[in-house]
Amino acid sequence: DAHDYEIGLRHNLPVIDIIDDHGRLNEKAQILVGEDRFEARKKIVKMLEESGNLVKVEEYTSPVGYSERTNAVIEPKLSAQWFLKMEDLAAKALESVESGKIKLIPDKYRNTYRHWMENAHDWCISRQLWWGHRIPAWYCDDCGETIVAREAPEKCPKCGSTHLKQDPDTLDTWFSSALWPFETLGWPEQTEDLKYFYPTDVLVTGYDIIFFWVIRMIFSGYEQMGEKPFKTVLFHGLVRDSQGRKMSKSLGNGIDPLEIIDKYGADALRLTLITGNAPGNDMRFYIERVENSRNFANKVWNASRFIMMNMEDGKEADAAVMPQGLQPEDQWILSKFNHVVSDVTENMEKFELGIAVQKVYDFIWGEFCDWYIEMVKPRLYRTDDAVSKEAALWTLQIVLIGGLKLLHPFMPFITEEIFSTIQTKEPSIMISSWPKRREDFDFPEQEKDIEMIKDAVSGIRKMRSDRNVAPSRKSKVYVVSDSDKTLEVFRKDQLFFETLAYANEIVLQKDQAGIPDGAVSVIEPFATFFVPMQDLMDIAAEVERLQKELDRLDGELKRSEKMLSNERFLAKAPQAKIDEEKEKQQNYRLQYESVNAMLQQMKNL
Numbered sequence: 001d002a003h004d005y006e007i008g009l010r011h012n013l014p015v016i017d018i019i020d021d022h023g024r025l026n027e028k029a030q031i032l033v034g035e036d037r038f039e040a041r042k043k044i045v046k047m048l049e050e051s052g053n054l055v056k057v058e059e060y061t062s063p064v065g066y067s068e069r070t071n072a073v074i075e076p077k078l079s080a081q082w083f084l085k086m087e088d089l090a091a092k093a094l095e096s097v098e099s100g101k102i103k104l105i106p107d108k109y110r111n112t113y114r115h116w117m118e119n120a121h122d123w124c125i126s127r128q129l130w131w132g133h134r135i136p137a138w139y140c141d142d143c144g145e146t147i148v149a150r151e152a153p154e155k156c157p158k159c160g161s162t163h164l165k166q167d168p169d170t171l172d173t174w175f176s177s178a179l180w181p182f183e184t185l186g187w188p189e190q191t192e193d194l195k196y197f198y199p200t201d202v203l204v205t206g207y208d209i210i211f212f213w214v215i216r217m218i219f220s221g222y223e224q225m226g227e228k229p230f231k232t233v234l235f236h237g238l239v240r241d242s243q244g245r246k247m248s249k250s251l252g253n254g255i256d257p258l259e260i261i262d263k264y265g266a267d268a269l270r271l272t273l274i275t276g277n278a279p280g281n282d283m284r285f286y287i288e289r290v291e292n293s294r295n296f297a298n299k300v301w302n303a304s305r306f307i308m309m310n311m312e313d314g315k316e317a318d319a320a321v322m323p324q325g326l327q328p329e330d331q332w333i334l335s336k337f338n339h340v341v342s343d344v345t346e347n348m349e350k351f352e353l354g355i356a357v358q359k360v361y362d363f364i365w366g367e368f369c370d371w372y373i374e375m376v377k378p379r380l381y382r383t384d385d386a387v388s389k390e391a392a393l394w395t396l397q398i399v400l401i402g403g404l405k406l407l408h409p410f411m412p413f414i415t416e417e418i419f420s421t422i423q424t425k426e427p428s429i430m431i432s433s434w435p436k437r438r439e440d441f442d443f444p445e446q447e448k449d450i451e452m453i454k455d456a457v458s459g460i461r462k463m464r465s466d467r468n469v470a471p472s473r474k475s476k477v478y479v480v481s482d483s484d485k486t487l488e489v490f491r492k493d494q495l496f497f498e499t500l501a502y503a504n505e506i507v508l509q510k511d512q513a514g515i516p517d518g519a520v521s522v523i524e525p526f527a528t529f530f531v532p533m534q535d536l537m538d539i540a541a542e543v544e545r546l547q548k549e550l551d552r553l554d555g556e557l558k559r560s561e562k563m564l565s566n567e568r569f570l571a572k573a574p575q576a577k578i579d580e581e582k583e584k585q586q587n588y589r590l591q592y593e594s595v596n597a598m599l600q601q602m603k604n605l
Contacts, residue, residue, distance in 0.1 A: 008283040019079040037075065082135055082169070084127040089219040090120040096218060096228055103232045105351050106280045116211045125172045132170030139165050166482055181229035201231045207235040207280055234351050237282035239273065240522060244284055255285055267411035268293035274410055275361065277354040296365060297414050300407070303369045304418045306586035307396045312381050315440045316423050317397035322440060327379070327389035330395040331443035332450035333372040334362065337399050338441045340528075344406050345434070357410045371454060372399070375496040397422065410438050449489045452526055456490075457500045458521040460529055464502065464536075467520075467598065468545070473536045475506040478515050481527035490527075501529075518604055539602055553592040560585040 018029040023037045032040045048054040065074035094117035096102045097110060104110050126135055138147045140156040141163040147153050154160050185194040199221070205214060212235055221229035239255075240246055247254040260269050271293040277283045308314075326334075340363040347356035348394075376392040379385070401423060408415040408429050417427040426432040460477065477498075479490050487508045490497055494506050507514075512530070521532040533539075562567055563581055570578060 004508065009230075019077060021076055021077075023075065031405055067602045078130075081124050082137070082167075084123040084125050084175075085238075086120045086122050089223060090117045092222045093215055093219040096222070102218065102230065104226050105232060105234045106278075106365050109235055109280065111211060112207075112210055113215065115217060123172075123175075126167075127168040127172050128168075129170050131174065135169045135171060135174050137167040139167065141165060149180055152308060152428040157180045174212050174216055177213055178220040179224070181217055181221055182225050183225040198225060199228050202234055203230045203235065204234045208238060208376050210235070224587075229300050235280045237277065240282050240284050242284055242286050244282075247285075260290060264290045264294040265297060265413070267297050267414050270298065270412075271357065271361075271410055274353050274357055276358065279353075283295060288315050295410065296361065298564055299365055299369055300313040300404075300411075300414060301418070303364075303373060303399060304404075304422060306373065307393075307400055308394060308422055311397070311422075312393070315393075316425065317394040319398050319401075323387075323394045325385075326395070326444075327391060327490075327494060328446045328449055330391055331446040333367065333395060333399055334441040335443040335447045337402055337435075338437050340406065341402070341437050343437045348409075359409075360403065360406045360410070364407065370401060374395075374500060378495050378499050389534060405429060405432060405435050423542060451495070452489060452524075453493055453497055453500075454487070455524055456522070456527065456529060457497065459524055460501045460531065462518055463522050463531065467533070467542065469533075469536050474502050475531055475533070476505045476507060476531040477501055477503040478507045478509065478512075478519070479527055480509055480512055480515075482510050483526065486526050518601075520601065533602075543599065543602045546595055546602060548601060550592065552586055552593050553595060556588045557585065557592060560588060 018025055019037055020026045025032050025035050025037070025040050025173075027033055029040075032043060035043065045054065045057065066072065078318070094114065097104060097113055104113060134150060136150065138149070138153055139145070140147070140159060140161050142161040143156060143159040144157050145158040147157065147164070152166070153164060156164060159382060181200060182194060182198050184198055184468060185191060187194055189364065203214070203217075203380070209323045217229050238246060241251075241253040241255075243253075244253060245253060258267060268290050272285075272289045273283070275293070285312050340359055343359045344356045347353070373396070376396065379388050381391045382389065401419065404415045406418050409418075419426075419432070456479075464471075479487065481487055487510070490506065491508055498504075500507050515530045516532045516534070518534065522529040522531070560581060564585065
């Protein structure tokens with residue numbers, strides 16, 4: 001059986017193969033010839049028992065292989081196979097990586113590569129399959145001569161017989177795949193494609209087939225072409241399910257990409273697979289991440305649509321000519337765009353694609369859509385300042401088109417559609433110029449000023465949100481600072497600051513004179529902002545709401561304190577449960593203090 005077979009090979013003992021290709025005993029078995037292997041084993045045990053030669057029967061665990069397709073037990077069987085001698089081929093492949101001629105990313109896989117090459121055995125290249133490249137070997141039926149040749153021989157070189165038969169085996173699939181870098185370009189003919197594209201630049205593949213494919217392409221390239229097949233190999237990780245398991249047919253946890261694409265779009269799937277991932281690292285697949293990517297695609301689409309709706313007569317911006325009337329917010333977004341161009345280009349060149357796409361994502365969604373578009377809306381709707389409106393439209397187009405180019409490698413379909421619609425200067429985003437940093441887009445002072453206003457808006461919005469004040473309810477906002485420069489920043493950008501801070505009036509002053517008692521303050525390092533709350537909310541209703549919340553938190557604190565003072569709980573509960581309850585208690589205490597402070601403030605209004 002399989003156990004005896006392995007022992008025989010290990011000790012170089014003669015092994016007689018008594019099972020044929022159909023799992024039946026052959027003539028070498030001498031008994032039970034033609035019987036199925038499983039039935040024969042049962043009968044042999046019975047024969048041993050009847051003859052008095054059976055010592056005992058016992059069960060033991062043995063690692064038995066099963067066919068992936070049929071689930072049949074695999075029996076080891078001796079057979080003649082073709083091998084490829086690896087010593088010289090492995091040496092060339094190892095030297096190419098060790099010398100840096102071929103770069104592996106991430107570099108940690110050089111150790112895996114080295115281990116395979118230094119311990120390479122001769123490669124069994126023949127397979128008993130129906131489909132594939134045929135083994136280039138023929139056998140003479142008359143004298144038994146074996147002929148290996150590039151072309152089918154007409155006769156046997158030994159006896160002259162024409163009764164030749166080609167070996168029925170095929171080459172290993174990976175042997176055929178190893179020819180891919182040059183065979184697909186017309187090899188062995190010296191075609192123009194072969195001259196132009198070989199060697200290629202970058203191969204992107206999974207780390208799990210370093211030995212199966214990458215190594216074999218490298219030594220095949222050197223052997224057949226005398227040159228490496230590519231300069232760089234970028235390894236990505238495996239896509240696993242949400243539990244971290246490798247997707248497989250046996251587990252039934254695979255994801256059909258066509259179903260995901262049909263529901264969420266190809267761009268959303270592409271973005272999901274590359275976001276938040278480093279070269280060579282596995283990633284877990286969550287459908288929620290695909291939904292978020294789809295939402296980002298919608299965000300880009302809607303922002304582009306808004307801009308095109310405001311382009312007067314479809315007038316396209318000329319990137320080479322900066323318009324008059326650029327406002328600080330225009331200069332801020334142009335300066336931010338400069339940064340993202342540099343960051344994305346640098347990370348792309350280092351193959352840090354996950355970092356690169358995150359930079360683009362954050363810029364487009366955060367800086368451009370959530371902030372800049374909202375900043376310039378008041379200017380787009382005004383009719384009394386054409387110069388300012390034109391500057392805003394120019395900036396919107398320039399930054400959007402540049403952002404689409406940065407996003408294109410990751411979301412090619414939506415970016416191509418928008419790009420081809422919003423401009424006509426370049427025929428396709430695929431062959432358009434890659435964005436470059438521009439010195440005339442550098443506005444460090446304006447960056448600082450707008451970031452200051454953003455901090456102020458965020459603080460005011462948080463204060464209003466904490467008190468459940470609807471955005472539709474507007475109030476006067478007092479900006480108090482002893483710095484003339486700071487007050488000037490808020491004066492220049494008063495139009496959009498007023499809109500984003502949900503204010504109906506902005507008052508700039510150096511002291512607190514005239515500010516109503518009970519106005520809520522938002523303190524920033526550069527200024528203090530006061531918002532009178534009397535006109536924004538029903539004070540009595542808010543006091544009632546805060547009191548209920550305070551009572552709820554008080555109840556939770558008492559419950560937690562009682563649990564943590566219970567000796568039986570502390571003695572029997574797992575430490576993790578105790579730590580969790582302590583953390584809850586701390587959070588309740590912080591919430592209680594915050595709500596109580598707001599309650600006292602409301603009572604004083």
